[in-house]
Amino acid sequence: MIRNNWLIDEVKEIYNTPLLELIYKAATIHREYNDTAEVQVCTLLSIKTGGCSEDCSYCPQAARYNTGVNVQALMQKEDVLKYAQKAKDAGSTRFCMGAAWREVRDNRDFDRVIDMVKGVNELGMEVCCTLGMLTENQAHKLADAGLYAYNHNLDTSDTHYREIITTRTYEDRLNTLDNVRKAGVTVCCGGIIGLGEAHDDRIKMLHTLATLPEHPESVPINALVRVKGTPLENNPKVDIWDMVRMIATARILMPATMVRLSAGRTEMSVAEQALCFMAGANSIFAGDKLLTTPNPSFEEDNIMFQLLGLKPREAFKTEKAEQFSV
Ligand code: SAM
Ligand code: DTB
Ligand code: SF4
Numbered sequence: 001m002i003r004n005n006w007l008i009d010e011v012k013e014i015y016n017t018p019l020l021e022l023i024y025k026a027a028t029i030h031r032e033y034n035d036t037a038e039v040q041v042c043t044l045l046s047i048k049t050g051g052c053s054e055d056c057s058y059c060p061q062a063a064r065y066n067t068g069v070n071v072q073a074l075m076q077k078e079d080v081l082k083y084a085q086k087a088k089d090a091g092s093t094r095f096c097m098g099a100a101w102r103e104v105r106d107n108r109d110f111d112r113v114i115d116m117v118k119g120v121n122e123l124g125m126e127v128c129c130t131l132g133m134l135t136e137n138q139a140h141k142l143a144d145a146g147l148y149a150y151n152h153n154l155d156t157s158d159t160h161y162r163e164i165i166t167t168r169t170y171e172d173r174l175n176t177l178d179n180v181r182k183a184g185v186t187v188c189c190g191g192i193i194g195l196g197e198a199h200d201d202r203i204k205m206l207h208t209l210a211t212l213p214e215h216p217e218s219v220p221i222n223a224l225v226r227v228k229g230t231p232l233e234n235n236p237k238v239d240i241w242d243m244v245r246m247i248a249t250a251r252i253l254m255p256a257t258m259v260r261l262s263a264g265r266t267e268m269s270v271a272e273q274a275l276c277f278m279a280g281a282n283s284i285f286a287g288d289k290l291l292t293t294p295n296p297s298f299e300e301d302n303i304m305f306q307l308l309g310l311k312p313r314e315a316f317k318t319e320k321a322e323q324f325s326v
Contacts, residue, residue, distance in 0.1 A: 004211050006253055011207045015199070015249045019241060023279045026248035030280040033255040038313040039305070040218075040258050040283035042094035042128070043087035046291040047116065048074045048109075052100040054167045056155075057231040058195060058224055060292050061100040067229035069292050074099070074109050077116050084120045087287060090298040093315035095120050096128035096151060096188075098291050102168070103133035110138070114145045121146030126315050128188060133168070133176045139183035148316075149217065150180040151188040157204035160197045177212070186217040190260065193246055194224030194238040202246060210253035217318075218283060219257050221246050223264025225293045238264060240272045244279045251280025258283040266294050270304050277308065 017025065030036055050061045050071040060067040084095045097116060104110055113131065120127040129142065130151035142150070155161065158170040180187055189212075191205050209219060223238035243264070250259045260283035261276045268276075288297045296304075305311065314320075 002215065002254075002256060004213065004215060006207060006210050008203065008207050011210065011249070011253065012200075012203050014252050015203050015206070015245060019245065022245065022248045022252075023275070026251040026280040027278055029252055029255050030282070034282055035313075036277075036282070037309060037311055038282060039277070039310045040094060040260075040313040041092045041286045041301075042096055042260070042283060043083075043090075043092040043287040044096050044098060044285055044290050045075075045080065045083050045087075046072075046100070046289075047080055047097045047113070048072065048099040048101065049292060050100055053102050054165065056165045056167075058155075058164065058192060058227075060225075060227040060230060062230070065229045065231070067227050074112060077112060077119055080116045081119045081123070084123055084125060088123055088125055090287070091302075091312050092125070092286055093312065094126040094128055094149070095123075096130060096149075096285075098130045098151075099132070101132040104131050104135075104138050106138070110141075114141060117142060117145040117147050121148075124315060130188075133172055134179050136179040136182050139179045139185060143183040143185050147185050149186045149188045151220070152176050152180065153190050153192070153220065153222075154205055154208060155191045156195055156197050157201035158208070159204070160195065160201040164195055177216075181214065187212075187214075188218040188220065188260075189216040190218075190220035190222065190250075190262070192222040192224050192263070193242055194226075194235055194264075195232065196235060203249075206246070206249055206253060209250070215254040215257050217257060218260055219250050219254060220260040220262040220283075221250060221281075222262040223267070225263050225290070227293065237267065240268060240275070243268075243272075244275050247276050247281045248279035260284065263290055263293070263295075265296055270307065273304065274308055277310065282313075
């Protein structure tokens with residue numbers, strides 16, 4: 001049964017379950033709701049890089065930190081489509097375009113992004129964007145162009161959010177998610193661990209996600225990538241067991257959601273990643289770059305998939321299943 005009326009104490013109890021018991025429970029639920037051999041393979045591209053006005057303390061693209069990221073204006077559609085085709089050829093079924101913007105503005109850059117969405121959609125890939133805050137009208141325009149998903153993370157709990165970002169509010173984030181829903185675009189929304197949050201903040205964030213009117217269709221769980229020059233550069237490395245606990249709890253709370261083992265894989269062994277898949281992760285970012293930081297190569301991931309007996313999930317699978325069941 002899929003629930004969105006979880007109580008905070010129930011989430012706490014699941015999160016605090018002894019680890020092996022938690023993995024077992026999550027793995028059991030995962031098998032009931034999903035094909036556990038399948039992993040969704042998504043590729044990211046930063047279409048507009050750096051120079052961002054926000055102060056997100058984890059982010060290498062904030063203009064106010066000296067991180068060595070080169071500012072790059074919005075890419076041309078043709079170049080973006082070349083990357084998308086390359087990602088598709090390497091086995092990706094979802095292509096996510098990211099822009100270092102606070103929010104979308106109604107200007108020629110937005111028109112160009114709309115064209116990119118159309119182009120990637122025509123390649124037969126699920127198109128995702130992460131462009132910052134959106135109005136309902138902008139969300140509708142993206143939907144009309146064929147946008148499949150919009151990524152907009154809550155990052156952490158509402159209380160810890162203020163320690164991490166001061167240039168916008170949690171409420172702003174929730175508003176954008178609402179606008180995305182109203183336009184009929186699927187929601188990709190998750191968070192980051194390693195931001196100096198307490199276990200209670202993680203529990204609160206998972207509770208917020210799992211009690212949204214509808215569960216996000218995908219929930220990325222990122223381990224902080226510690227980038228030199230950002231205020232969080234000296235934070236301790238995320239413990240793999242914390243990652244496993246987050247993924248397992250997310251899987252139990254949101255059984256049918258794609259839970260993505262997102263940033264941080266370059267610092268994890270194959271055995272550690274296997275634990276995450278066991279605990280219910282069924283999506284990854286593939287390709288040797290996330291937005292600005294390194295990620296395992298397609299070749300490395302292919303070897304891992306072979307070893308673990310995993311296969312890439314086909315594009316638009318949920319829609320196809322719905323068509324057949326009508
Ligand atoms: N500017 C838009 C926004 O903030 O929504 C879109 C791009 S932003 C880079 C997308 C997400 O990347 C952030 O919400 C955050 O969750 C994640 N992210 C950024 N820097 C990260 C880091 N160093 N480690 C892990 N995740 C990170
Ligand atoms: C998400 O949750 N993680 C991705 C994607 N959504 C946009 C971004 C990770 C960024 C890591 C830091 C970087 O490469 O700049
Ligand atoms: Fe800008 Fe997004 Fe980075 Fe925040 S996370 S600084 S909004 S690019």
